[in-house]
Amino acid sequence: INEAEFAKFKSVQNSYPTTTPERGDLLNQLAYCIYTSGSTGNPKGVLNHHAGLYNRLVWMKEYLKVDEKEVFLQKTPYTFDVSVWELILPFLTGSSLVIAKPEGHKDVVYLQDIISKKQVSIVHFVPSMLGVFLLDADGEKCKSLAHIVCSGEELPALMAQECKEKFANAQLHNLYGPTEAAIDVTAINLSEIDVLKEGVSIGKPIANTSIYIVNHSLELQPFGVPGELLISGIQVARGYLNLPELTQDRFIADPFREGYQVYRTGDIAQWKSDGSIHYMGRIDNQVKIRGNRIELGEVENAIMAYGGIQQAVATPKEVNGEKVLVAYYLLERGTEIDKAAIRTYLQGKLPEYMVPGFYVVLENLPMTSSGKVDRKALPGIGGDDLIRREYKAPGNPTEEKLATIWQDILGIEQVGITDNFFELGGTSFQLIKLQKMIELLWPDKMVISDLFEFNSIKDIAVFINRDSGETDLEEKDEMKFFEI
Template sequence: MVTSRPSSPPSVPSGDVAGGRTDLAQRGTDADAFASGRVDPLVGRSLTALVADATRRTPDATAVVDLADRAAQGAVTLTYLDLERRAEALAASLRAVGVGPEVTVGVCLPRSAAQVVALLGVLRAGGAFVPLDVSWPARRISAVADEARISAVVAGTAGAPPELSAGAGFVPLLRLDPAGRLATAGTSARPVPGDAPSSLADPSSAGDPHAAGDSYSTVDMENLAYVIYTSGSTGTPKGVMIRHQAICNRLHWQVDLLGLTGDDTVLHKAPLSIDISINEVFLPLVAGARIVIAPPGAETDPGTLLAIVHAHAVTFCYVGPATLGAMLERPDAEEAGRSLRHVWCGGEVLRDEAYRRFRERWRARLYHGYGPAEATIGVSCRVFDPDQATARVSIGRPNPNTQIRVLDADYNPVPLGAAGELFISGLPLARGYLNDPRRTADQFVPDPFSSVPGSRMYATGDLGRFRTDGEIEFLGRADNQVKFRGFRVELEEIENVLCGQPGIRHAAVVVVPGEAGDGEAGDDELRAYCVRAGTGGPPNLRAVLAGQLPAHMVPDTFVDVAELPLTAAGKIDRRALAAPAPPPQPPQEQQPPQEQQPQPTTIPAGGGTR
């Protein structure tokens, strides 16, 4: 178990393993047999150039279909040429206010056609986009914008502009209408003037996007493409810096792996603050395929997602295991998913039982991917062909130009089959955290296994192990280990045992505050939430688990739920499960008694928006 991390790895790792001291050279030989993915050539064109290539091939093909419910405008559809022209109009205005390589621009738009235009426009200007999620509190938007030192903001035409701190000064603000046309410009952090400043470029002067020439060719492959902020343990978000080289190589590999073409349709449902959204937007654009944009809120509604897949003949989508399970539970899942050719699943552990149910319903090829934002979305994947009825699920092997090692707390390789922390190195690695050298040094540590000076590896905080066949089993987060009644407990271990019981489809275990009565705090309790297959499953789960787990790991309470609550990223919302239930309301005269809801809010089985 990884409990602490030295300030820097030793130059020559050494250590003990079970059964006695093991020679480092032999240990390294065993690990290196599986640690590296194949070596692919470096892609030589920037992200913007790759999209421009697709536009040249099929300028009149549909690039974007925005399904947001807009009573006035209706759905928005853009061809590749429409998309490039509107992105170039925005880029011209951004260049006029100084945007170029290594300059950050905030994008504060809901998931929409305008958001896609904004991302591409920032890149065409040579800059790096920084997602400012419209669902964030104003203070977080301001904090991220300040930390990223953004030089401009792109927002929508509806509502007030994002408020930046007074220290940010006058940051240029450019507004796009729902179809991605440049509408007005001004400055954020202060009321927006009615007239656009004269220094901003006239959108009509943008002309043919290809005649802007080589506006994007001045971008070096080592320049930043985007900075995406993730939660930090200190409460301060961390800005992960991703280079054009890293994201372009990933997309090129993925297009080839999937065989994606202009005949494919890709679902975009993730919030922009989650890195998989970058893949959902740019993978189809690089391949010349079509993006179908789910309306805001649909990401937590399995019924709506299935309806979109069915209505628009979606061929490829990303889903988390919890969302996938909820989609497969629906009675219309088999028919609704007939168009799917590829389903990419990641973010949490995919269990063997979930794979079996997937294979019963859909003939699509399933990909189980793994990777943190600090390593350009993904670093490994396992491909399951449609003729595999059952499979022992893993996260596969390292992707091209990627190394993954399983190390102990002293940076020693652990034996095959033993658990340790996953460390990532190679091409996908982020440059680090923007304007945060201390946390960069903490997480991106020197790589003692590389002969290249200055090489680093990223300490993921995730636990895993190499199987003897070279595939990696993901074992959960090191920080999901909790201290409970004096014992250290791995919550995932309890969940794995629960999901191994017949009739148990999903399970989540959380620690919740206990009550001693009269509103007084009591001892914490271990609570298990279970989704059963109909009325299946053991009637007395406590007795079953008592026969397989130590007493301190047997949950105090078992709660049956129709579905587990999901976050916007499609993961199990453990905070919602652990939240205390609201106190019961006293009955009122001439009012029927209210039905108590002792369970946390869950997504209705029939679907519903958040």
């Protein structure tokens, strides 16, 4: 204790009241204000009350059957609401609490060591960090783990399966909930579920919580029909600090129960036949590229389904003044994957407009302080992120002119005659520009539909010169259609 402060206290000690203060209605008083950027990126202070927090803590105590023998690892930064239960729940249960060093949640070796040394039994991971942890985690070192709790992001099925296999003695739980509803509002134990067959749901509502899935008119959706997820019950927060208009928009009267309010999450979900909930992404996680709406989560799931990929993030980027879709991904240890093979695989799984044009392999994904993927910090893209074939230089005047046109339209320094226009990030709009340039140099030679079929410089040159005999390139089988 600071001696000066202690002396100051002693001098006024007798002036403090000696009677116990009136406690009042503590449950309905505010417990904390914690900021969340949410999907907008603008920080909002969420006002959570004691009743909601108490419900969440008591529910988890019963759900995990926590007693004084458990050892919690507190590693989440206090700016993220998971830290609230990590810090407080051990005091309700008489359990042990181990506090990780600052930034320790990002250090896999440190986490393994502290789990082993302190015999940690309950730990939380945001899926992004779980993916990093699984790359080097040793199941033997972490055999004290009894419960692995995930929340904060969508948990991929392949990651969940790998976690279950690596930590066979631990139960894997997937929780869901926004900061605006006291941390978590649904949960599921995935330990006995075939996640590769059934997928990873976000489970069922926790105690004293109701979940509605509604359409745009706030009418309940049937089983299997997607809609917006609404949260009702004791955990719904008071609203946002000093943001009355946003509070009025997101916190509304419960359409189905008098005296309650609901929080509109902006999340898309649907009821499964077993009564659990399938999370489908954010309403505002849909991006619009070239007039097409794209659900980024659907693209990421498709990439993850390709073997050898540990984690994937799809996001739009600006290239040459045009918005394009970029795939960032981590490979499993000792794995090498051809970018062209990933693209070919995705073309069989997704509509063409949802297939990323650029593929960036990373050693690590940038993380926010809360352990989520920091999309804003993802690196820019360049020529190395394109799908290129072995370089072959132009062999005749037509190919040389086409190469110059491609380089100008695509913003690329060097193009080979066997490179694929779309694999180089070309879009349908850029294809229209290409067709117009070809029309100026070689009138009446190609229409736009031809370029969807012949999309390398070599093939286009053969098509253009099919009557002139200028090129000595080997004729494709498809060209026989044009013989007269």
